Every structure is written in structure tokens, then in C-alpha cells.
Amino acid sequence: MTSTHNAPATTTGSELPAVATELARSWLRRMLLIREFENRCAQAYQDRKIGGFCHVYNGQEAVAVGCTAAVGAADPIVTAYRDHGHALARGMDPRHCMAEMFGRVGGCAKGKGGSMHMFDRANNLFGGHGIVGAQIPLGVGLAFGTKYEDEVINGGKSSRVTLAFLGDGALNQGSFHEAMNLAGLFDLPVIVICENNGYSMGTAISRGTTMGHDISAKALAYGIESAVIDGMDVIGVYGAMKQIADSVRASCRPAFVDMRTYRFKGHSMSDPRKYRTREEEERFEKEDPIGRLKSSLEAHGVNDDDFKAMQREVRAQVRDAVAWAERSPVTPSAELYRDVFIERWGPYTGSSQPEMLGGSETVADFTAIDPEGDLL
Ligand SMILES: Cc1ncc(C[n+]2csc(CCOP(=O)(O)OP(=O)(O)O)c2C)c(N)n1
Numbered sequence: 001m002t003s004t005h006n007a008p009a010t011t012t013g014s015e016l017p018a019v020a021t022e023l024a025r026s027w028l029r030r031m032l033l034i035r036e037f038e039n040r041c042a043q044a045y046q047d048r049k050i051g052g053f054c055h056v057y058n059g060q061e062a063v064a065v066g067c068t069a070a071v072g073a074a075d076p077i078v079t080a081y082r083d084h085g086h087a088l089a090r091g092m093d094p095r096h097c098m099a100e101m102f103g104r105v106g107g108c109a110k111g112k113g114g115s116m117h118m119f120d121r122a123n124n125l126f127g128g129h130g131i132v133g134a135q136i137p138l139g140v141g142l143a144f145g146t147k148y149e150d151e152v153i154n155g156g157k158s159s160r161v162t163l164a165f166l167g168d169g170a171l172n173q174g175s176f177h178e179a180m181n182l183a184g185l186f187d188l189p190v191i192v193i194c195e196n197n198g199y200s201m202g203t204a205i206s207r208g209t210t211m212g213h214d215i216s217a218k219a220l221a222y223g224i225e226s227a228v229i230d231g232m233d234v235i236g237v238y239g240a241m242k243q244i245a246d247s248v249r250a251s252c253r254p255a256f257v258d259m260r261t262y263r264f265k266g267h268s269m270s271d272p273r274k275y276r277t278r279e280e281e282e283r284f285e286k287e288d289p290i291g292r293l294k295s296s297l298e299a300h301g302v303n304d305d306d307f308k309a310m311q312r313e314v315r316a317q318v319r320d321a322v323a324w325a326e327r328s329p330v331t332p333s334a335e336l337y338r339d340v341f342i343e344r345w346g347p348y349t350g351s352s353q354p355e356m357l358g359g360s361e362t363v364a365d366f367t368a369i370d371p372e373g374d375l376l
């Protein structure tokens with residue numbers, strides 16, 4: 001069955017005027033960087049340089065780039081496992097991102113997280129989460145945290161907006177509904193952005209989700225305003241998201257976005273894509289966000305040579321990232337539990353029972369603790 005998510009979005013292909021050409025050029029470069037990074041990841045995965053799961057972001061670049069451009073560096077971001085694009089859009093050095101993919105100490109999480117767990121504290125990126133829907137309550141918690149800090153601790157006005165990204169498959173998780181309810185109830189400054197690419201693994205949204213043709217209905221149930229945005233048009237994403245972010249920042253009310261997009265590759269590295277037709281893929285490939293921005297920029301003096309020069313630049317940058325990651329040492333197993341548990345309980349000292357569980361040294365110690373006691 002084919003997806004029904006590609007009904008026309010309320011935003012249309014955008015013209016450039018409101019956005020400075022230089023800014024749009026920087027988005028084009030960033031999208032090209034993400035595309036090149038993902039292509040090299042796919043290759044490295046085939047070459048067995050990357051282990052575990054790996055989900056690439058080809059086709060969805062305008063979402064991460066447009067959304068991050070619409071908010072400030074202090075605004076927290078949290079996302080799911082298709083996260084390399086968000087990390088790069090947010091400003092992570094591709095070297096650290098690639099080293100994380102390779103399981104090397106130079107990775108953003110010292111190689112302990114891998115593809116699905118890109119973290120960048122300096123850039124306020126709070127992951128990268130592999131459990132479908134897990135990051136939505138975290139996003140709501142981040143929004144609660146910034147509001148509490150700004151208003152209660154500092155006695156000022158709430159100033160930050162959190163972006164919580166999810167896939168359309170996560171709409172059916174309880175965590176989405178609990179998080180939306182709390183965000184609505186507590187007036188939290190969070191924008192819940194559904195990267196609606198029409199599929200949850202091999203399941204089309206029309207097969208797995210009620211109101212799949214209009215998921216804003218889900219936000220309505222929680223009294224949360226929503227918008228439908230064409231996620232293949234970075235200028236439109238930026239413009240609409242800027243308005244929404246400004247409004248959420250001012251009103252301290254949450255918002256929900258149905259961001260219509262498409263993933264050009266399979267769900268993960270081993271997906272023959274038998275659940276969708278080649279015609280459908282071709283239709284979306286014509287909407288390639290990179291091609292669309294390139295066309296918009298042509299009228300503003302960015303020609304083919306400029307585009308090719310940009311491509312050469314990002315190729316060199318990603319080649320350098322791969323070489324750097326390969327030079328970075330493989331993360332030793334002694335690192336496994338370091339930085340995992342907070343210092344009060346850690347670091348882990350090598351028993352099979354993490355010290356987090358009541359400070360016990362061993363499993364025997366832990367099981368000896370009275371289940372009615374403080375610990376639980
Ligand atoms: C709680 C949970 N259930 C199932 C899975 C297996 N799983 C991994 S990805 C995925 C599909 C999610 O699709 P979507 O949210 O639309 O994200 P997309 O892959 O399209 O970016 C599923 C079911 C999981 N990781 N976590």
C-alpha cells in the first residue's frame with residue numbers, strides 16, 4: 001500500500017526574497033554536507049567500518065537544516081535515531097560524528113553510542129535515541145527544565161524553545177500522547193515536529209496510524225496548535241518554523257508540526273523497499289530539497305560552477321572526516337561504563353551490577369536489599 005502522507009502541505013515552494021541569499025547558500029552547503037556524509041556512511045557500512053544499526057537521512061535534509069536555522073543555539077534539540085543530519089545541522093564537527101559512527105574514542109559520545117546516539121552538549125543536542133518515541137517526553141522535560149530555570153530559578157521570563165523531533169511511527173507510542181498531554185497542561189515551550197516520511201519501517205502511515213491523512217488531529221486532542229509544512233523546501237521550512245518558534249517563545253504554549261518529507265533510501269541499511277513503488281520514489285526524487293534550493297538560488301546568481309565547487313568542498317570535508325575517524329583509536333572496553341552513571345553512583349567498577357542500583361558492588365549485594373526499602 002502506498003503512503004497517503006503526501007497530500008499538499010499548506011506551505012508552498014518558497015521564493016527567496018525574505019531570506020538573504022548568503023543564508024540560503026549556507027543551507028545549501030549544509031544540506032550537501034549531510035547528503036555526502038550519509039552517502040559515505042552507507043559505503044562505510046557496506047565496508048563493515050560501521051557496526052550496529054545505521055539509518056541515513058537522504059531526502060530529509062531540509063527538515064533538520066530549516067528547523068535548526070529557525071531557532072537559536074541555546075534552544076535544546078532532541079531527536080530519534082535518524083540523527084546524523086540533526087547533528088551536522090546543529091554544527092557538530094563531521095569528524096566527531098563519523099568517529100562516533102566508527103565506534104572510536106574521537107566520537108561525540110566516545111564511540112559508545114554509535115549511529116543512533118549523536119549527542120552534542122555544547123550545541124544543545126540531547127540525542128539521538130533508539131527507542132521509538134523515547135525522546136518525546138525528554139523534549140517535554142527539556143522544555144520544562146528551561147522554563148523552570150528561566151522563571152523560577154532566575155526569576156525572569158521563559159526564553160528558550162525546545163525542538164523535539166519524531167518519526168510518524170512514533171505517533172502511535174504512548175510516550176507521544178503522555179508527552180503531548182503534559183506539554184499542553186503545563187504550557188511548555190516545545191515544538192513537537194513529526195518528520196512525516198510516510199513510513200514506519202515498511203508500514204505506510206495509512207496502514208498503521210488513525211487519521212494518517214491529517215495527523216494534526218492528534219494535536220487538536222491536546223489543545224495544541226499545529227501546522228503542516230512542506231519539508232522538502234528548506235526556505236519554506238525556515239519561514240514557517242521561524243514564525244512558530246517566535247510564537248511558542250512568546251506565548252509559552254506548545255506547537256505541533258506535520259512536516260511532510262520522504263526518505264530516499266531504505267529504513268536502514270538492509271531494506272529492499274518492496275513496500276513502495278519505484279514510481280512513488282521517482283515522484284519524490286523530483287522534490288529533492290537540494291535540487292529545489294539550487295533552482296531557487298539560480299535566480300540569485302548561484303550558478304552550476306558555484307554548486308560544483310560546493311560539492312567538491314563537502315566531498316573533501318567528509319573524506320577528511322572519514323580519515324580522521326579511522327585514525328582515532330577503537331574505544332577500549334574499559335570505557336564501557338565510564339560517563340554512563342553520574343559520579344554520585346559511579347564510575348562503574350567492573351562487577352556485573354552497575355553501582356547505580358543502590359551503590360551495591362555485586363548482584364548478590366543488590367538482591368539482598370529489601371525490596372520494600374529505600375531503593376525502590
Ligand atoms: C519502542 C520501539 N519499538 C520498535 C522499535 C523498532 N523500530 C525501529 S525504527 C521503527 C520505525 C519508526 O518509524 P518512524 O518513527 O516513522 O521513523 P523513520 O524511520 O521513518 O525515521 C521501529 C518500529 C524500536 N526501536 N523501539
Ligand SMILES: [Mg+2]
Binds near residue numbers: 167201
Ligand atoms: Mg517515518
